[in-house]
Amino acid sequence: MAAVTYLLLLWSVTGFSVAQGYTGNGGNFAVDLGNILPTLTRPANASRIFYGIMFDAGSTGTRIHVYTFIQKDSDGLPVLDNEMFQSVKPGLSAYADMPEIAGYTIRQLLRVAKKTIPRLEWKRTPVVLKATAGLRLLPPAKAHAILEEVQDVFDESPFFIPDDSVTIMNGTSEGILAWVTVNFLTGHLYPNTKKTVGILDLGGGSTQISFLPKSKKTISVSPPDYIAKFDMFNTTYELYTHSYLGNGIKAARLSALGALGAKGLESKVFKSSCLPKKFRDDWTFGGLTYKISGIPYGYTGYKLCYQEMQKVVKGIIHQPYELRDTGLFYAFSYYFDRAVDAGLIDGTQGGTVLVRDFRKRAKEVCNKMSRHSTMSPFLCMDLTYITCLLKDGFGFKENAALQLTKKVNSVETSWALGATLSHFQNIRIH
Numbered sequence: 001m002a003a004v005t006y007l008l009l010l011w012s013v014t015g016f017s018v019a020q021g022y023t024g025n026g027g028n029f030a031v032d033l034g035n036i037l038p039t040l041t042r043p044a045n046a047s048r049i050f051y052g053i054m055f056d057a058g059s060t061g062t063r064i065h066v067y068t069f070i071q072k073d074s075d076g077l078p079v080l081d082n083e084m085f086q087s088v089k090p091g092l093s094a095y096a097d098m099p100e101i102a103g104y105t106i107r108q109l110l111r112v113a114k115k116t117i118p119r120l121e122w123k124r125t126p127v128v129l130k131a132t133a134g135l136r137l138l139p140p141a142k143a144h145a146i147l148e149e150v151q152d153v154f155d156e157s158p159f160f161i162p163d164d165s166v167t168i169m170n171g172t173s174e175g176i177l178a179w180v181t182v183n184f185l186t187g188h189l190y191p192n193t194k195k196t197v198g199i200l201d202l203g204g205g206s207t208q209i210s211f212l213p214k215s216k217k218t219i220s221v222s223p224p225d226y227i228a229k230f231d232m233f234n235t236t237y238e239l240y241t242h243s244y245l246g247n248g249i250k251a252a253r254l255s256a257l258g259a260l261g262a263k264g265l266e267s268k269v270f271k272s273s274c275l276p277k278k279f280r281d282d283w284t285f286g287g288l289t290y291k292i293s294g295i296p297y298g299y300t301g302y303k304l305c306y307q308e309m310q311k312v313v314k315g316i317i318h319q320p321y322e323l324r325d326t327g328l329f330y331a332f333s334y335y336f337d338r339a340v341d342a343g344l345i346d347g348t349q350g351g352t353v354l355v356r357d358f359r360k361r362a363k364e365v366c367n368k369m370s371r372h373s374t375m376s377p378f379l380c381m382d383l384t385y386i387t388c389l390l391k392d393g394f395g396f397k398e399n400a401a402l403q404l405t406k407k408v409n410s411v412e413t414s415w416a417l418g419a420t421l422s423h424f425q426n427i428r429i430h
Contacts, residue, residue, distance in 0.1 A: 048072075049081075051117045052420040053127040053159060055106065057150075059134030059204035059248060059286065063087040064109040065416045066116045083411050084116045091204070092150075093134035096142040096287035103149035110157055119158075126423055127159040130169040130415075133205025133248055137286055143168065162423060169419075171206060171243020175199070176228055177418035179210035179239065182330050185408035185417075200331040200394075200402065201414075202386070204250040204285070209394060210241035211320075211329070218321040226318065240320055247316065249334040250285050252385050253378065255312045259290050271295050274305035274381035276369045281377070302366035305380055309388040317393030323400070331402040332413045338382045339404050350405040356398035359387045 048071040056063040066084040088105060095102040106129070117125055129150055135143040151166045179199045183189045188196045198211030213219055219227050219238050226242045246255065254260035257270035265288060269280075275294035283290050294300065336350065342361045345351040362383035369380055390396045405413055 049121075051121055051125040052424065053110075053113045053117075053125060054416045054420045055109070055127075055129035055150075056414060056416050057092045057129055057131035057135065059091045059093055059132065059137070059206075060250065061087045061089040061091050062105055062109065063412075063414075063416070064112050065412065065414075065420065066113050067417065067420055068116075080411070080417070083417075084112060085412055086112045090284075091134040092131065092146050093138055093143075093205075093286045094284070095146065096138055099142075099145040099149040102146045103153045106150050106153045110153070110159075113159070122158040123160060125159050126162050127154055127157060127165065128162060128419070128423055129154070129166045130419055131167070132169055132174055133171075133203055133243075133245055133251070134286060135168050136171075136245055137205050137251070142287075169415075171208060171245060172225075172228060172241060173419075174206075174415050175201070175208035175210040175241040175243050176230070176239060177415035177422070178208065178413070179241065181411075181415060181418040182408065182413055185411055185413070186330070195327065197327055197403075198329040200329055200335060202331070202334040202389075203248040204334070205248040206243050206245045206251070207247045207249075207389065208241070208243045209320075210239055211323075211327075212237060213240050213320070213322060215322045221321050223318065242318065244317060247312065247389070249338070249382055249385060252309070252312050252389075253283075253381060254285065254290065256308045256381065256385070257290070257292060259292070265290055269293055271298075272305075272308060272381065273298060273300050274308055274366070274384060276300070276377055279377045300366065300369050300380075302363040302380075302384060305362075305366050305384045306388060309381075309385045310392055312385065313388050313393040317389065319393070319395035323394065323396055329400070329402050330408075330413065331404050332406060334382070335386065335402065336404045336406055338379070338386060341376055341379060342383055345404050350403070353402050353404055354398065355387070355390050355396045355400045355402070358383060358390065359398065362387050 050069050050071070052067045052069070054065045054067070056065065064086050067080060068082040070079045070081045072079070086109060088109065092102040092105065113127070114122070131143075131147070135146065147166050147168070154161050154165055178201055180189070182199050183196050186197055196212045198209070201208040218240060222240060226240055228239045228241050230237055230239065246260065251260060256274065257272050259270040262268065269291045271293050273295055275292065277294040277296050277298070277300060280293035283292050336345070339345045339353055340347040342365065344353050344357055344361055362380065365383055366380040391398070407413060411417060
């Protein structure tokens with residue numbers, strides 16, 4: 001676990017602000033670390049413990065991560081000792097017209113931090129919230145109102161409030177921080193090695209892909225904003241990374257239904273051959289409610305559903321020049337959740353799934369829709385979308401292997417750890 005903190009406190013991103021304000025030399029880690037850790041009143045030879053609080057305000061839920069770090073000696077590396085994690089649903093974007101409830105949600109989750117962190121450490125422990133696709137999809141004024149409510153709750157709290165403690169994170173930062181976190185936790189980023197794993201993150205509102213290309217042509221033929229440079233261990237890496245707003249699994253449902261951005265929702269019913277024929281319901285996402293249904297007298301099945309999903313993917317998702325020879329990809333969030341729902345992996349252990357496994361299971365579910373209509377009416381649609389996204393979108397081969405996981409070394413596989421440690425680079429806590 002020492003390696004987890006080591007890399008994330010060294011890396012800096014060029015071209016956009018992820019580690020902005022970090023002035024360390026990157027070569028003398030102990031000296032830099034001595035300047036950024038909290039000042040604690042303890043004997044010189046005692047271990048120093050410090051904490052960080054990160055809120056992940058996603059489109060479908062709000063999660064709090066409370067990290068405990070140990071600095072055993074001034075010349076050594078800090079260790080990530082523990083992560084306390086809790087989440088609630090729905091996401092803050094569901095309160096677009098009731099921002100005060102968003103503030104109440106954050107206030108309740110802060111209780112987790114108060115129970116985890118000793119009272120004497122509260123005033124030197126930073127608390128940060130970063131919102132992702134859910135708030136990106138809202139009208140700016142409504143998103144701002146929610147962020148203001150969160151800021152008020154933070155200001156009332158006993159914790160340390162850094163500058164820009166409540167923000168909407170851009171998709172590039174989200175993809176890179178997740179990539180760095182997962183590669184650290186899996187032990188793939190050490191000095192003098194370039195062996196890494198790619199990451200695929202499928203949220204409710206957006207989806208991200210990040211990997212280290214093996215072919216220079218991948219870099220040269222990709223759109224400039226799909227390539228991010230960052231320095232690590234005196235080496236410059238060029239990462240292929242992109243976030244697709246509107247292609248998260250729930251936003252994709254709306255796109256397939258023709259409902260994303262539609263007006264007059266009260267009088268419209270949005271239909272899909274991906275849904276059971278007799279299914280009809282009100283479905284809420286991003287603070288809006290949609291009337292959706294199957295096609296009572298139409299046809300259903302995988303082939304028709306796949307055609308619907310191609311409209312959501314083709315011409316939108318960029319296919320990297322190369323995905324082979326990039327090593328294993330770790331896939332999480334809704335990739336993991338829907339694979340569990342489909343019986344492809346164990347919900348506790350996770351596991352390796354081939355792209356063709358998603359396709360085969362999608363066919364089985366869609367062609368026997370009635371069996372799954374009660375418990376999971378969206379299972380056909382979601383599995384078909386995942387299959388289409390991986391194959392027609394990113395261009396994965398059917399035998400490409402994905403490691404589906406929720407945690408690595410007991411730490412959530414998300415951008416939150418990287419974002420937390422990035423703040424320890426940017427600020428001085430005294």
